[in-house]
Structure formats: structure tokens, C-alpha cells
Amino acid sequence: GENVEQHPSTLSVQEGDSAVIKCTYSDSASNYFPWYKQELGKGPQLIIDIRSNVGEKKDQRIAVTLNKTAKHFSLHITETQPEDSAVYFCAAPRGGADGLTFGKGTHLIIQP
Amino acid sequence: KAGVTQTPRYLIKTRGQQVTLSCSPISGHRSVSWYQQTPGQGLQFLFEYFSETQRNKGNFPGRFSGRQFSNSRSEMNVSTLELGDSALYLCASSLGEGYTEAFFGQGTRLTVV
Numbered sequence: 001g002e003n004v005e006q007h008p009s010t011l012s013v014q015e016g017d018s019a020v021i022k023c024t025y026s027d028s029a030s031n032y033f034p035w036y037k038q039e040l041g042k043g044p045q046l047i048i049d050i051r052s053n054v055g056e057k058k059d060q061r062i063a064v065t066l067n068k069t070a071k072h073f074s075l076h077i078t079e080t081q082p083e084d085s086a087v088y089f090c091a092a093p094r095g096g097a098d099g100l101t102f103g104k105g106t107h108l109i110i111q112p
Numbered sequence: 113k114a115g116v117t118q119t120p121r122y123l124i125k126t127r128g129q130q131v132t133l134s135c136s137p138i139s140g141h142r143s144v145s146w147y148q149q150t151p152g153q154g155l156q157f158l159f160e161y162f163s164e165t166q167r168n169k170g171n172f173p174g175r176f177s178g179r180q181f182s183n184s185r186s187e188m189n190v191s192t193l194e195l196g197d198s199a200l201y202l203c204a205s206s207l208g209e210g211y212t213e214a215f216f217g218q219g220t221r222l223t224v225v
Contacts, residue, residue: 046214100145102155
């Protein structure tokens with residue numbers, strides 16, 4: 001089955017700086033890669049996703065890049081703000097049907 | 113449009129008991145997936161239902177089961193509860209036609225004592 005590795009596990013950045021979280025996947029057939037943000041006491045919230053037919057996708061301050069050859073994808077957050085503090089998860093399809101394999105998560109801390 | 117609704121939000125059960133959790137997907141979504149979230153193991157896939165059929169199953173013992181009704185609402189059941197079953201149980205709904213966006217509910221926090 002699919003295996004997703006996520007780094008780093010904790011990331012601390014100054015407010016206004018950029019943050020980058022990286023994930024690798026094992027199944028070359030995977031073609032959909034979502035990112036989720038989870039705040040304390042809440043369920044994961046889908047913030048951006050990318051399909052394998054594009055290399056980059058942007059939505060305001062967040063962007064995701066995909067390198068299919070190297071089998072890795074990254075989340076980029078620019079001009080970080082206090083409300084960006086949360087745990088971020090990357091994911092890839094399990095294969096066969098709906099259902100996702102998640103990375104272990106990155107705890108993003110925005111320092112004022 | 114209403115989001116994914118999970119009930120109850122919190123539950124405390126005793127070892128050996130069984131529990132049933134409920135998930136109402138977004139209107140029009142036909143796929144419901146269930147996940148277990150723990151600090152040690154992270155988010156782990158339990159199973160996925162589409163049009164009342166289980167299409168995909170994770171590596172969990174048979175004590176974990178689920179079902180989906182004709183209105184796409186889903187339930188999961190855990191029998192003979194163990195302390196290690198304490199976790200946040202999340203469900204996610206999606207259209208189910210290929211890989212589409214999955215939206216999560218707030219989860220049910222299960223504590224086994």
C-alpha cells in the first residue's frame with residue numbers, strides 16, 4: 001500500500017516568514033495529493049490539493065508543488081500569520097477506492 | 113450547505129463494552145471514510161463505504177465494523193472495547209467518484225476506562 005513520509009514534525013517560524021513542509025510518497029500511481037490543517041479540538045480541514053497533471057497550485061498565501069519523478073510534494077505558506085499555527089497533514093490515496101494515507105503531521109508554530 | 117456531522121462528540125465507555133458512532137455526510141456525498149487518530153499512530157484509515165458497500169478496509173481487527181445506509185449516513189461499531197481504542201474517531205465524506213475532495217467532521221472523542 002501507499003506510504004507517506006512527512007517532515008519536519010515541528011516547524012517554528014517568525015511571523016511574516018515563509019514555512020515549507022515536505023512529503024514523499026511511495027506509490028508512483030498516486031495522482032491526488034491533499035493537504036489538511038487541524039486546529040486543536042477540530043477535525044482536519046482541507047486547505048489545498050493538487051492532481052498529478054500539474055506541478056504547482058496556488059491559493060492566496062498557500063501553494064503546493066509536486067515532483068512526480070522524485071515522488072514528493074510540498075506545502076508552502078508565505079507571510080505567515082498567528083492563525084496559521086496548527087498541525088498540517090499531507091495525504092495520498094490508498095489506492096483502489098476512496099480513502100487516504102496520511103503523513104504523521106507537522107506542528108507549525110508561528111512566533112510573534 | 114451543512115458540513116459533516118458526527119455524533120456524539122464525546123463518549124466514555126468501560127473496557128469490554130461496545131460503542132456505535134454516527135456520521136452524516138455532506139448532502140449529495142455518497143462516500144464516507146472513517147479514521148482513527150491517536151498521538152502515537154496519527155491518522156489511520158479504518159474503512160470506506162460507498163452506496164452502502166464497503167469498498168476499502170484498513171488494518172484493524174474485526175472488532176471494528178461499519179455500515180452505510182441508503183441516505184449515505186454511516187455508523188461504525190467497536191465491540192469488546194480495549195483501553196487502546198481510546199482515540200478521536202473521524203469520518204470524512206466525498207462525492208466518491210474517483211479521487212475527490214474529502215471533508216472531515218469534528219470527530220468523536222472516545223475514552224475507554
